[in-house]
Amino acid sequence: xxxxxxxxxxxxxxxxxxxxxxxxxxxxxxxxxxxxxxxxxxxxxxxxxxxxxxxxxxxxxxxxxxxxxxxxxxxxxxxxxxxxxxxxxxxxxxxxxxxxxxxxxxxxxxxxxxxxxxxxxxxxxxxxxxxxxxxxxxxxxxxxxxxxxxxxxxxxxxxxxxxxxxxxxxxxxxxxxxxxxxxxxxxxxxxxxxxxxxxxxxxxxxxxxxxxxxxxxxxxxxxxxxxxxxxxxxxxxxxxxxxxxxxxxxxxxxxxxxxxxxxxxxxxxxxxxxxxxxxxxxxxxxxxxxxxxxxxxxxxxxxxxxxxxxxxxxxxxxxxxxxxxxxxxxxxxxxxxxxxxxxxxxxxxxxxxxxxxxxxxxxxxxxxxxxxxxxxxxxxxxxxxxxxxxxxxxxxxxxxxxxxxxxxxxxxxxxxxxxxxxxxxxxxxxxxxxxxxxxxxxxxxxxxxxxxxxxxxxxxxxxxxxxxxxxxxxxxxxxxxxxxxxxxxxxxxxxxxxxxxxxxxxxxxxxxxxxxxxxxxxxxxxxxxxxxxxxxxxxxxxxxxxxxxxxxxxxxx
Amino acid sequence: xxxxxxxxxxxxxxxxxxxxxxxxxxxxxxxxxxxxxxxxxxxxxxxxxxxxxxxxxxxxxxxxxxxxxxxxxxxxxxxxxxxxxxxxxxxxxxxxxxxxxxxxx
Numbered sequence: 001x002x003x004x005x006x007x008x009x010x011x012x013x014x015x016x017x018x019x020x021x022x023x024x025x026x027x028x029x030x031x032x033x034x035x036x037x038x039x040x041x042x043x044x045x046x047x048x049x050x051x052x053x054x055x056x057x058x059x060x061x062x063x064x065x066x067x068x069x070x071x072x073x074x075x076x077x078x079x080x081x082x083x084x085x086x087x088x089x090x091x092x093x094x095x096x097x098x099x100x101x102x103x104x105x106x107x108x109x110x111x112x113x114x115x116x117x118x119x120x121x122x123x124x125x126x127x128x129x130x131x132x133x134x135x136x137x138x139x140x141x142x143x144x145x146x147x148x149x150x151x152x153x154x155x156x157x158x159x160x161x162x163x164x165x166x167x168x169x170x171x172x173x174x175x176x177x178x179x180x181x182x183x184x185x186x187x188x189x190x191x192x193x194x195x196x197x198x199x200x201x202x203x204x205x206x207x208x209x210x211x212x213x214x215x216x217x218x219x220x221x222x223x224x225x226x227x228x229x230x231x232x233x234x235x236x237x238x239x240x241x242x243x244x245x246x247x248x249x250x251x252x253x254x255x256x257x258x259x260x261x262x263x264x265x266x267x268x269x270x271x272x273x274x275x276x277x278x279x280x281x282x283x284x285x286x287x288x289x290x291x292x293x294x295x296x297x298x299x300x301x302x303x304x305x306x307x308x309x310x311x312x313x314x315x316x317x318x319x320x321x322x323x324x325x326x327x328x329x330x331x332x333x334x335x336x337x338x339x340x341x342x343x344x345x346x347x348x349x350x351x352x353x354x355x356x357x358x359x360x361x362x363x364x365x366x367x368x369x370x371x372x373x374x375x376x377x378x379x380x381x382x383x384x385x386x387x388x389x390x391x392x393x394x395x396x397x398x399x400x401x402x403x404x405x406x407x408x409x410x411x412x413x414x415x416x417x418x419x420x421x422x423x424x425x426x427x428x429x430x431x432x433x434x435x436x437x438x439x440x441x442x443x444x445x446x447x448x449x450x451x452x453x454x455x456x457x458x459x460x461x462x463x464x465x466x467x468x469x470x471x472x473x474x475x476x477x478x479x480x481x482x483x484x485x486x487x488x489x490x491x492x493x494x495x496x497x498x499x500x501x502x503x504x505x506x507x508x509x510x511x512x513x514x515x516x517x518x519x520x521x522x523x524x525x526x527x528x529x530x531x532x533x534x535x536x537x538x539x540x541x542x543x544x545x546x547x548x549x550x551x552x553x554x555x556x557x
Numbered sequence: 558x559x560x561x562x563x564x565x566x567x568x569x570x571x572x573x574x575x576x577x578x579x580x581x582x583x584x585x586x587x588x589x590x591x592x593x594x595x596x597x598x599x600x601x602x603x604x605x606x607x608x609x610x611x612x613x614x615x616x617x618x619x620x621x622x623x624x625x626x627x628x629x630x631x632x633x634x635x636x637x638x639x640x641x642x643x644x645x646x647x648x649x650x651x652x653x654x655x656x657x658x659x660x661x662x
Contacts, residue, residue, distance in 0.1 A: 231588065232654075233646045427644040431614060468646035493620050493645050524650060525657040 013183040020046040020185065021208065031159030033193055034209045039069040042209060046185050047073070047149050050080045053102070054147035054179065057087040058170040058338065059109070059377065060220055060310045065189045065213040066151035067092040075101050082106070084145045086134060086171050086338075087375075088113050090218070097125045106145055107375060108132045114374035121373065121448040131373065131454055133380040135342050138171075141178035150179040150186050153217050156197055157190040161204035164197040167311035167319075167334045168219065172202060174339040180206040191216040199331040221313040221551050223289045225263040228536045228556075236517065236527035237423050237466055238264035241353065242273050244471045244520045245421060245464055246282040249395040253285040255345045255382045257354025261423040262291075265353075269297040270533040287345040287382070290315035290326070290334070292550070295543045296533035298325055307344055308336040309378065314554075318547035338378075345382035350395040351419035352382040356456060357428060360439050361484055361496050363459035363474055365422055370443035376456045383457040385418045392416060399463060404478035417475060420457060423466040426492030433494035434467075435487070459483070465490055469497075470516040477513060489514045563607040563615055567623060572601045572632035576659035583651045590640040590648060592655040597635045609640035621645045625652045 009015070024045035027038045034042050043066075047053065055070065056063040071092055081102040088094060089111035096102035097120050106129035110117045120126040132140070141147065152172050154163040165172045176186050187209045188202075238261060245251065246265075256262035269283060283297065284304045290312040297303060306325050311334055319326045319334045329335045345352070356365040367374060389396070396416035400406060403417055424434045441453035463475040465487060472486040489505040491497030508514040517524050534540045538557045541548050575596035583591040597604075603626055607618060625631075636652075643651070 231647065233644070233650050236650060425644050425646045427646065430642075431611070431617070431644060468650065493617055493624075498620075525654050527650065528654075 017183045017185060020048075024209070028209070032161040032204070032207065032210050033159050034211050036065070036211055036214050039066070039211055040072045042187065043070055044073050044078065046187070047078050047081070049078055050082070051148040052082045052084055052145060054085050054150040054175050055083065055093065056150070056152040056171060056175055057085045057089060057093060058168070058310060059087065059222055061153050061168045061170060062090055062218045063151050063153035063189050064090055064092065064218045065211070065215075066153075066187065067096075070151065071095050071099055071101065073101060075099060079103070084137070084141070084147060086137060087111060088117065094120065103127055104129055106130055106132065106137065106140070108134050108137050109375040109377045110373055114372035117373040118371050118444070118448050128448070128450070131375045133376070134338060134378060135346060135381045138174045138339050141174065146182045146184065147175065147179045148184050150175050150184060152176060152186060152188045154188050154190045154202070156192050156194050157188055157207075157210035158194060158197055158204070159210070161188075161207035161210055162197055162200045163188055163190070163202035163207060163210070164199060165201040166198070167316055167336065169201055169336045170310040170338045173337060176202050176206050187211070189213045189217065198333065199329050201335070219313060221554070223258050223291050223312045224314070224550065224554055225258070225260055225291070225293055226537055226554060226556070227263065227267055227293060227532055227534050227539065230260050230264045230267070230529065230532060232527050232529065233425060233468055234260050234264040235268065235529065235531055236468060236522075236524055237261050237425075238268050239272055239522050239527055239531075240466055240471055240517060240520060241265055241421070241423060242268065242278065242282075243276060243522060244515055245419065245466070247276055247278050249398050249419060251282050251351045251395045251419060252393070253287075253349040254283065254351040254353065255287045255349055255378070256291070257352075257379065259355040261355055262353060263293040264532070266291060266293040266297055267532045267534055269302055270300040271531045273302075274300075285349075287341050287349055289336070290319050292540050292548055293534070295540050295548060298322060299543050307341050308334065309338045309341040310336045313551050314549045317549060318544045321547050342378060342381050345378065346384075347386045347389055349382065350393055351421065352379070353421040353423060354379055354383065355424055356422050357434065358436050358439050359422060359424065359434055359465065359487070360436055361487060362480065363462045363465070363483055363487055364439060364455050364457070365462065366439045366441040366454060366456045368439070368441040368444050368454040368456070370440050370447060373444065373448055373454070376454070379456050383420050384461040385420065389416070389418070395419060399475055402473070402476050404476065417463065418461070419463050420461050421464040421466060422457065422462060426467050426469065426494050426497060433496070435491035435494040435496040437496065467492060470514055470519065473513050473515070476511070482513065486513050560608050560610055561612045563609070563618055565605040565607070565619060565622060567603045567605065567626045568601065569603070569626045569630045569632050571630050573630035575633040576631065576656060578659055580655050580659035582655040582658060585639045585641045588642050588644065588647065590638055590643040590651055592651045593637040594655045594659050595635050596633060599633050599635065601632045603631055603634050603636065605636045605638065607638045607640060611640070611642060617645060621648050625649060629656055631656070
């Protein structure tokens with residue numbers, strides 16, 4: 001075949017990579033090990049101005065040492081970098097733009113740096129590509145945003161470059177595969193270089209250099225909720241969710257957001273859920289990180305399988321001791337993987353439930369506020385109706401059957417629908433109304449020059465809203481007028497809620513489109529913390545048989 | 558921090574009478590509040606005294622309390638509320654809990 005190959009060189013990337021690695025060759029200590037003190041020199045050797053660069057920035061584990069070192073490179077040589085990464089939660093991620101080393105950003109989640117992202121877009125320090133969902137960004141790693149050099153993070157490495165990402169594998173496999181198989185360069189910071197790894201999560205020939213970081217990477221227990229902080233009102237909402245949605249639709253597979261409402265739901269499964277006779281009928285398969293508040297339900301035998309995006313500090317031993325439920329490697333520890341968990345959450349699960357800061361009168365919701373470009377993490381991939389789904393399930397079919405307008409789009413062909421639930425109090429922190437005429441996302445779009453307002457969950461994907469007033473079954477609404485009336489009916493004392501007409505709400509209740517706690521047969525005076533299977537962190541430790549080891553800041557006894 | 562006091566006198570559309578016994582519910586903790594509710598001859602009215610660190614929400618408080626009075630048809634009752642930044646949802650929940658407990662007593 002080679003005689004037909006008329007172009008001179010099909011291996012320019014490989015040649016370029018080889019030249020870069022040649023420049024770095026003197027820096028290698030033993031095998032693929034580079035000493036921490038030589039890291040800046042290594043980055044200067046292998047990175048060129050204008051490169052597409054990924055710094056592994058997950059929900060939890062962070063390649064923080066490599067991010068700090070990238071800030072120290074000679075910016076007369078290395079500048080205008082195009083950063084593509086899931087999250088930019090560290091100060092150092094944004095310092096790259098402040099220091100004139102990076103120019104363009106494509107990301108999914110801003111977190112604590114959200115205000116600086118907005119500021120830098122406004123003053124021109126960041127040229128924003130787009131705010132993505134995780135799967136969308138991962139997809140672009142294999143399409144038009146393939147990293148030239150990736151700076152990743154693992155617990156351990158050996159000198160052949162094999163990596164152990166263990167409990168918190170998160171994004172590492174997807175980043176490394178996209179980078180390495182397009183002749184890119186992969187550099188890993190690890191907490192420890194050892195002779196033998198517990199298991200190999202990333203093969204050594206996909207990794208170019210390993211560096212033992214001067215200190216262990218930063219990791220945050222983002223998914224730990226202290227049951228002591230769960231309020232009676234959250235318990236009331238949790239009761240409505242279990243009876244009016246989980247039980248009503250028989251939802252077996254789902255993702256839970258990280259708020260206190262979902263923690264409350266998890267903690268009343270063994271009490272109120274059992275009383276409703278729902279054990280074995282709901283929550284059997286979950287796509288969630290190892291939430292400590294799931295321990296009582298797991299111990300009571302509610303759950304068959306849990307796959308995780310990442311780990312959670314303190315849950316290592318508990319999870320490793322429940323291999324019938326979690327995905328455990330041959331070495332006996334959890335393997336998480338954000339790309340696969342998001343795929344399951346997007347296509348395979350029947351329901352997403354979470355909270356938000358704002359819902360507009362049409363049912364679009366967003367956590368974006370003016371002056372903060374935060375992105376949405378995992379919510380949008382799971383909080384939408386996956387149009388590529390084809391396998392049926394009871395909950396998915398029922399949710400679709402209830403959709404009065406389905407025949408206007410598919411004629412007589414039946415189709416199911418993902419349940420997408422937003423559970424909120426009508427007023428949030430500081431008595432800010434959650435229900436609004438217009439999302440703050442519009443103001444943000446204007447101030448940060450975005451083409452579209454960043455919407456977390458679009459109104460056409462949202463099927464249920466749960467507030468202290470009741471449940472709005474938006475999937476049962478035939479048109480926008482009915483949807484807006486159903487939203488008003490559960491919007492309480494917000495300006496939107498005050499426009500609800502009593503006779504209209506009465507008709508919606510009769511049609512089963514809106515259900516109040518009493519319509520659901522729920523007595524609000526039962527909504528007290530007595531229903532929680534665990535009332536504090538210590539109870540969770542007790543439920544776990546001592547296997548859960550909460551981080552110091554949660555050890556309050 | 559100066560506390561704000563709001564006093565309201567409300568009258569139900571139809572009077573169903575006072576709660577049975579004096580009752581206390583809740584704690585004045587963060588995002589929470591305590592409610593003291595007791596029967597008292599007030600010529601069919603309900604008297605509310607509210608102490609809160611938050612200003613600018615008087616109209617909202619009045620709407621929430623009016624809804625509670627309308628739902629329960631409560632009359633001849635004195636209510637005292639000590640609030641620490643509770644949301645309307647929590648206020649209504651505590652009022653209903655106090656009402657249920659006061660009538661069960």
